[in-house]
Amino acid sequence: MTELQLDKRMKCIADCVPDGAILADIGTDHGKLPVYLAMKGRIKRAVAADINEMPLQKAVNNIKKHGLTDVIETCLTDGLKGIEKFTPDCVVIAGMGGELIEQILEESTLPKGGVKYVLQPMTKEDSLSRYLCKNGYVITDEHIVFEGKLYRIICAEYTGEITQMTESMHYLGRKNIEKGGEMLIALTEKVLERTEVKVAGRRMAGLDVTEEKALLAELQEIKFRHFEKKEGETL
Ligand SMILES: C[S@@+](CC[C@H](N)C(=O)[O-])C[C@H]1O[C@@H](n2cnc3c(N)ncnc32)[C@H](O)[C@@H]1O
Known part of the structure; x- marks a missing residue:
């Protein structure tokens, strides 16, 4: 099997996925993330999901190429709709606009609790942070990665608690401010x-x-x- 290389953004996202996770990668495109994690033996199983047939086909090909069809299933769906049947305990939504990520969370049919969310918005990071805080998601960790541009990666869990944050925290990430650097x-x-x-x-x-x-x-x-x-x- 050829070793898959991830760029810094994807590597940071992969590092946020807990060992032994049942992963749902929403908007998987090429399916690189679940393939990488499965090749490393880092996940129990995964579903690679996408709303569009063409990217999902790329993921199907990639999964077959690496002999991982027994570990990674694929699903053609809008966001998290119908994803509950795969019983994921970690959901990654990366490489999409912040408002689309909010919409996917809002329209999700997956029970919210007991799931680690790893979110990487391409835009409107502050808006996504406000959405999470207002809607019962607690931000448990955050990262900033430079890969041609600066990316924010947000880890969150649903507890139902409403969190208060200052505006600068929404723009930069409270955890990022605590860490500095x-x-x-x-x-x-x-x-x-x-x-x-x-x-x-x-x-x-x-x-x-x-x-x-x-x-x-x-x-x-x-x-x-x-x-x-x-x-x-x-x-
Ligand atoms: C730019 S790619 C990101 C790929 C990968 N997640 C990454 O971070 O590199 C965005 C992918 O999200 C998919 N997508 C867009 N809207 C979606 C939705 N509502 N539900 C699922 N997938 C969606 C697109 O088809 C595309 O494959």
Whole structure:
């Protein structure tokens, strides 16, 4: 069997999947993630699911090529609809827009409890974070990965508890802020830049910028605090 190489983003997602998991990879496309994990003996079994036939066929071919048809099933479905029959205890939804991930969670027919969710939004990370906090999902861990651009990976579980977070936490990730490090500084700078552009645009349009200015202040404080920490460490 040929060794499958994952890029940093996918490797980080794979590392979030617990050993022995029953995995549902939603929007699997090529099916690389379940194939990699099955080849490593890291999962009990998996379902590779996609809404579109063409990508799912790529996954089918990949699974066959690696002789993994007894470990990985495939499913043509929209999001998590009908996925309960595979009884997954870990769900990965990666490489899709944050709003689509919210919609998939909202329309899920899978019992919410007892499942680890590993989510990697391509856009609207703050919106997904707000959705999770408002809808009873607790964010248990988070990562920032640089692979050509910065990606956020969010691990969450459903407990029914509503979590309160500041706006900067939604944009950067509370766990990421706790961990600190260079990736956090890079993400903070990116969000700062984007927010500054937004403030300028809203000012030009004569719109209120109170919320954006409050976010800028939070972000600047985080950047300053973590820069200071980093400088202290290198002295
Ligand atoms: C950009 S690929 C991401 C592939 C892989 N998960 C990754 O992170 O590299 C997005 C995949 O999601 C699939 N997709 C889009 N909407 C979906 C939905 N509602 N349910 C399941 N799959 C969906 C697309 O067909 C496509 O194969």
